[in-house]
Amino acid sequence: MPGAPPPTTTVVRPAVEADLDAIVDVFWAVAAEGRWLGVEVPFDRRARRERFARTFGEESGTVVVADARSAGTADIIGFISVDVAVYGVASVGMALLEPWRGQGIGRALLEAALVWARQAGAHKVALEVWPDNSAAIALYERAGFVEEGRKVAHYRRQNGELWDSVLMGRALT
Numbered sequence: 813m814p815g816a817p818p819p820t821t822t823v824v825r826p827a828v829e830a831d832l833d834a835i836v837d838v839f840w841a842v843a844a845e846g847r848w849l850g851v852e853v854p855f856d857r858r859a860r861r862e863r864f865a866r867t868f869g870e871e872s873g874t875v876v877v878a879d880a881r882s883a884g885t886a887d888i889i890g891f892i893s894v895d896v897a898v899y900g901v902a903s904v905g906m907a908l909l910e911p912w913r914g915q916g917i918g919r920a921l922l923e924a925a926l927v928w929a930r931q932a933g934a935h936k937v938a939l940e941v942w943p944d945n946s947a948a949i950a951l952y953e954r955a956g957f958v959e960e961g962r963k964v965a966h967y968r969r970q971n972g973e974l975w976d977s978v979l980m981g982r983a984l985t
């Protein structure tokens with residue numbers, strides 16, 4: 813079809829150093845939507861890059877990316893980060909660029925994160941999500957997460973609003 817984008821194959825794979833800027837770009841684009849993530853723009857790109865680098869540079873963490881590579885060139889369109897605390901709970905955070913949502917990529921990223929966390933010795937995976945993020949909550953519930961509680965009027969947004977979050981968890985044992 814004239815004008816159609818070239819075919820791509822989306823793969824889910826561990827991040828490498830060369831992906832770091834693209835991961836921060838995805839994080840920025842999704843944060844800029846203003847309605848899904850705890851972090852708002854503008855944020856300190858360098859500090860965030862270092863944080864991602866630390867996460868996959870340590871045994872207790874990883875970043876898995878969704879790569880819609882075309883003609884052999886990496887094209888990062890989403891990621892999930894996993895950080896295992898000393899007490900055995902893995903915290904996850906994830907984001908996909910808007911055009912790539914609703915195609916099963918989030919589920920593939922989450923499955924990869926669960927496999928990694930189990931292999932890393934975590935006994936549980938935990939996360940926080942805004943109560944109105946129905947796509948994310950549906951994904952998490954389908955993956956076996958249950959609501960464990962809420963933080964009420966906890967997060968102050970740049971516009972002054974105080975948002976609740978839902979705490980969700982899933983045992984790995």
Ligand SMILES: CC(C)(COP(=O)(O)OP(=O)(O)OC[C@H]1O[C@@H](n2cnc3c(N)ncnc32)[C@H](O)[C@@H]1OP(=O)(O)O)[C@@H](O)C(=O)NCCC(=O)NCCS
Nearest residue numbers: 848906907908913914915916917918919941947948950951
């Ligand atoms: C949340 C997010 C990661 C989900 O990834 P995704 O690729 O869009 O989700 P998937 O296509 O893998 O869908 C996973 C499941 O959730 C369900 N789902 C997805 N989008 C949905 C929607 N808008 N409404 C209801 N259910 C939805 C699907 O039905 C699917 O279930 P199934 O596997 O049984 O069919 C993605 O939408 C995203 O990045 N959103 C913005 C950032 C964000 O919200 N991050 C999480 C912050 S806590």
